[in-house]
Amino acid sequence: MAYRDDAGLNFLGTLSSEELNDLVNILIYDKGGDKRLTENLTFSDNYKKYKPNHKMYWKEIAEEIQLFGGNTIVNLLFRFNKGVEYKEILCDVCNKLKVNYSKYAPIDMIENCLLQKILYDALKNMTPDQIKELGVELGIDNFNNLNAQALIGVFQTIFQAGGFASYKLTLVIVNATMKALTGKGLQLATNATITKTMSILTGPIGWAITGIWTAIDIASPAYRVTIPAVIQVAYLRKLSQNRDAIKQLENLNL
Structure with missing residues (x-):
């Protein structure tokens, strides 16, 4: 099977090999670091020829996501492989994951709904002091009396506004989620401006994700791939959309 042209994944072709590395690892290896029995990526000719130069076989990476997805959709008799x-x-x-969203919304808006659900579940596990500290780290004004529900509205505004704040919040959520799901944080998450914010959310998001994961009856092992892969793709899209703002901030911190 060849990659199906996909408006939701074509942007992967604009990413660097370093940026694609975490996604590739999700597709190939399980949480214990062993190769997935059902992965096909490492058998592709371009992978064998160019690894670890992931950008040279981004279509094979995207195809692998599509294939795992085909094994999670309900009608397996017709969609298998x-x-x-x-x-x-x-x-x-x-x-x-019981996310409140509209299937008619653009892809990036649906991804935002997914990330907001993860964040909201984490906020419910946080103390008022932790919520206040998170507000400080994200530069939110007048947060002293905000509860988890009110902060969700603030975070939604941040997501929609774009720019570095949107990227930073996404990075914090996804990094903590990846630690809970795969045992490793994002390799690119090294910017000193987000390190403390990450530490605040790592525990609460870990508890929230563990609770969600335990509650899900994962009938197909493919969900152990598609869930972290979709969350990773959401992060990469936010990274791609906010490059200019990220570069400007990094230049200011030089």
């Missing part, structure tokens, strides 16, 4: 488009996979993951 057939890839499905990313938006269908994203919506399937959102349904599995």
